[in-house]
Amino acid sequence: MQKKVTDEDLSGEKFIPNISVDIVIFGFHNRQLKILLLRFKNTSLYALPGGFINEEEEDIEEAVERVLTERTGIKDIYLEQFGVFGSKKRAFGETHKHIHESAGKTTELNQWITQRFVTVGYYALLNLKDTIPNPDDVSDFCGWIDINEMPTLAFDHKSIIEKALESLRMMLDLKLAVFNLMPESFTMNDLQSLYETILGKKLQRTNFQRKMLSLGILERLDKHWTGGAHKAAYLYRFDKNKYNEMQKEK
């Protein structure tokens, strides 16, 4: 959702009015799918990272990349635009006033932010371990929240997240973007649990393994001893070179 106006914003930068971007940043850790959320200062209200588009200098996607870097500390992140939210009810003046006051701001709330906004939804897929979550100036928390433990979300961010997940689900087998969520090396079981949380259903282990191996994009590494009382699983690595060759052939 719309990032609040900082001092920088007020001095010079000019945003396209009435348009924001919101980013559903997915990460994967401990076999759980997570989303990066902000919490507004002195509230229990959470929200998606978001921002506005610099009128002179930025494509929409560039604005998204800027916000992504601000919140996660990293660049070159897998991005997908999944929808626009333009209901006439998308004017959140009261909520913004509340957030503004809770943050202890003494200045007058900028009028423009209370107007109706159309927001463009993007989702990002990244390796959670690489990130250093960083709150903005109206948030006191920025961090990873499990997809199954969503807190109260501001604005219409709940439905934006649902749409993002649905979109991710549809793309799962078409693109192989899911590997952006995985660490450098992982076991089949790790990968399977990611697929299962995204799809929201259990998959059959042996057939899943067959399918993944037949993609021809996984490089097998050393075995991985868990300490468990059983055979060790292999680690795999997503092989970008093989993937690129595959894409060329299409």
Added chain:
Amino acid sequence: MQKKVTDEDLSGEKFIPNISVDIVIFGFHNRQLKILLLRFKNTSLYALPGGFINEEEEDIEEAVERVLTERTGIKDIYLEQFGVFGSKKRAFGETHKHIHESAGKTTELNQWITQRFVTVGYYALLNLKDTIPNPDDVSDFCGWIDINEMPTLAFDHKSIIEKALESLRMMLDLKLAVFNLMPESFTMNDLQSLYETILGKKLQRTNFQRKMLSLGILERLDKHWTGGAHKAAYLYRFDKNKYNEMQKEK
């Protein structure tokens, strides 16, 4: 792209600034896929139907529906949002000036339309026969143009159309929206040629027929005599009831 400002617009209606909608309206006739285009007065410049969003009263989709009805005369059309185009280069002041002058307008060109616009792309699927294409006040032509004979298009409408087609192609087997393009009754061959133009490749007749029949949503009607020196083909009808039952089971 952005519809030009009419007298109505100037008197009272208030649009969200910097945002437009553009609609790729698909129709199918004579075994050819067509798009509804406008041609600006006294030019050979074509463009997609489009418009702006009433700030007080309209969801984005409602604005799209309004424009659709204005240009085609019909309501309740299948709609799908396929993308947002927000390049920083999307400011078309010079083109608008040219269109404005060619249309013989003596008034000053409204400044707001020369600014940067973010446009939301929708595609619509409808039965071409039901429509009465209707130009707007800066166009002298509104009609169906074959997808393979695209004229020079204004703004970035060429790439918007390409993206729409790509999106339609991806959705082809996921949804069964394609039937919105067909007339009340049609032969398998008609349907196949539609699939072939969308996919841009030939399909095998017998297997296509098997696939369509196995969907369980086609009702077989009488035979259809073409006058050709061969067996008559059956006509089929898309059975909405069967389709709805199918969806419920999912």
Added chain:
DNA sequence: ATTTATTGTATCAATATGATACAATATTAG
């Protein structure tokens, strides 16, 4: 040494898809 949990692979059945064959039939040519 035996037990247990998990892994990698093989295999068989059920489906789906690609390719080909062929009978049915509406018209035209002779």
Added chain:
DNA sequence: CTAATATTGTATCATATTGATACAATAAAT
């Protein structure tokens, strides 16, 4: 009227994909 021709509907076979089950390998605990 008969034969030729083009197109349609359906069947069938081979191949590929997917679902379900079996089983041997093995790391640690008993």
